[in-house]
Every structure is written in structure tokens, then in C-alpha cells.
Amino acid sequence: MAEAAKQTGLSAPTVSAAWKAFRQGGWEAVPVRQRGRKAGQGESLDNPAQGALMALLVSQPETPTPAWSSRALADALAREGHRVSPRAIDHWLEANGLKPSPLALEGLARRRSTTGRWYRQQVQPVLEQVHQVGGAIWLGGARVAGPAKSLDSAPRRYQLYLHGKRGALFTRCLPTPPGGEAYLELFRRLLAQAGGSRPVALVFHGAYFRASPEIQAWLMRYPEFHLINVPPDFDLGSDPKLR
Numbered sequence: 001m002a003e004a005a006k007q008t009g010l011s012a013p014t015v016s017a018a019w020k021a022f023r024q025g026g027w028e029a030v031p032v033r034q035r036g037r038k039a040g041q042g043e044s045l046d047n048p049a050q051g052a053l054m055a056l057l058v059s060q061p062e063t064p065t066p067a068w069s070s071r072a073l074a075d076a077l078a079r080e081g082h083r084v085s086p087r088a089i090d091h092w093l094e095a096n097g098l099k100p101s102p103l104a105l106e107g108l109a110r111r112r113s114t115t116g117r118w119y120r121q122q123v124q125p126v127l128e129q130v131h132q133v134g135g136a137i138w139l140g141g142a143r144v145a146g147p148a149k150s151l152d153s154a155p156r157r158y159q160l161y162l163h164g165k166r167g168a169l170f171t172r173c174l175p176t177p178p179g180g181e182a183y184l185e186l187f188r189r190l191l192a193q194a195g196g197s198r199p200v201a202l203v204f205h206g207a208y209f210r211a212s213p214e215i216q217a218w219l220m221r222y223p224e225f226h227l228i229n230v231p232p233d234f235d236l237g238s239d240p241k242l243r
Contacts, residue, residue: 045092049082053092057173066138066162066189067170090169096145098171102163103139103205103236115234126201126226135199138190139163141230142178142206160186162202180214183207187218191225198224205230 045053056076061068070086070093077084093099108119127137140162158177162170174182190200202225209215209229219227230236 045082045084045088049077049084050092052077052080052082053084053089054173057098057171058175060172060185064189064192065170066186066193067160067172069168069170093169093171098145098157098159098173099169100141100143100145100159100161102167103141103203103230105139105203105236108236115236118231118234123203123228126228127203130199130201130226133199135201136164136190136194138200138202140186140202140204142204145173162186162190178207180212183209183212183215184218187222187225187227191222199226200224201226201228203228203230205234205236208232 053073056073057068061072061076063072065072070089073089074084074086077089090099105119105123108116109124110116111119130137140160143159143161145157145159158174160172160174160178160182164170172186187202190202194200204227207229209219209227219225
């Protein structure tokens with residue numbers, strides 16, 4: 001029974017019930033149905049909830065969190081009368097092209113390539129230093145986002161996103177490409193969330209910060225904030241950068 005459950009991916013009680021039904025009435029007695037929820041049974045966002053969600057995404061969270069998490073969005077929607085779960089919001093973000101994958105840094109230290117050398121020389125020492133003193137490590141980026149099957153007439157949306165512990169997504173949308181103040185507000189919130197006494201490391205893809213004197217001056221004032229730019233020609237599994 002245990003081996004059958006392992007091979008089929010079904011639970012032991014399900015296999016046991018199927019075997020009992022087979023013994024009593026053959027294959028016709030075994031109930032077979034599609035796994036998972038039927039189409040239309042999953043929790044979804046109605047039009048008013050979707051409108052409220054988009055309005056939240058283009059705003060800043062009230063708390064000092066760097067951007068919106070699905071939990072924070074669900075709580076904010078509940079205060080406006082929309083009862084939606086964080087999982088439903090995750091599904092909506094994915095369906096609307098707003099759920100990028102984290103930067104793929106795992107295994108780079110072992111690569112004998114330009115990307116591997118960049119990681120060993122510029123990224124790994126900083127991450128190890130920040131980790132040893134209990135600092136915060138974030139992966140993030142800026143991108144043009146939109147539904148996977150969007151029409152040519154669909155408006156362009158610009159997204160700032162971060163991935164924290166265990167790949168948790170924090171995001172914010174903008175109607176225009178993010179400027180220096182949008183990035184600085186993100187950086188300030190990351191430092192504030194770290195408590196002001198712990199360092200922060202941010203590996204970021206999709207923006208070239210060395211071209212901004214404003215951001216460079218801010219980084220000089222806050223040496224505890226370690227900003228690591230991913231070179232634009234490196235493919236780390238990230239999404240299209242801003243153009």
C-alpha cells in the first residue's frame with residue numbers, strides 16, 4: 001500500500017479506499033476524478049477588488065515595509081471590505097505578469113565563467129559579511145511588467161520588486177519608469193526595516209545606479225547599505241529590464 005501511494009503520488013487513505021472499491025466492484029467501482037479544484041471554484045478577485053488592488057500597488061504601504069507583500073495587500077483589501085486571501089493575490093499577480101522569479105544566484109560560486117567570477121569577487125564576500133553580523137539580504141529588480149498574453153494596446157507597467165527570506169515577494173507598480181527618488185525611498189525603507197543598526201545588502205537587476213549622482217551620494221552617506229548592481233548583460237533568470 002505504501003509503495004503504491006509513493007508511485008502514484010496519492011495519499012495512503014486514497015489508495016486504500018480505491019483498493020477496497022476495486023475488490024467490491026472492479027474498476028467501475030473506483031471513483032476517478034480530476035485532482036485539484038474544478039475550473040471556477042478557486043478563489044478569485046471580482047472587478048472592485050481588482051481595482052482596489054491595483055490602486056494599492058501604485059501606492060506605498062503605510063508600514064515601513066519596503067513594498068507590498070501578498071499578506072499586506074490582503075490585509076489592506078480586507079479593511080476596504082474585500083475579503084481575499086494572500087494565495088488568491090499571488091495567483092492574480094502571476095496571471096497579470098507581476099510575479100517575477102528571484103534572481104538565480106545559487107550555484108554561481110562554482111561557475112568558471114565571467115558571471116561566476118563576478119559573483120565570487122563582488123557578491124559573495126558582501127553577502128557573507130552581512131550575514132555574519134545578522135544583516136538583511138535582499139534580491140530585487142526593476143522591470144516592465146504585463147500579462148503574458150497582453151494585447152499590444154495594454155498599458156505598460158513598471159514594477160519594483162524584492163525577494164526576501166524564503167523568496168517572499170514584495171512589490172510596487174509605477175505608471176512611469178522609476179526615478180532616483182523611487183529607488184531612494186525603497187533603500188530607506190530597507191534600512192528602516194533592518195532597524196537602523198544592521199547592514200543591508202541588495203543585489204539589484206534592471207537599473208544602472210552609477211549614472212545617478214543622487215543615489216551615489218546617498219550610498220556614501222549610508223555605508224551600511226551595500227548595493228550590488230547586476231551587470232546588464234548577465235542572465236540570472238530575471239525578467240526584462242527597463243528600456
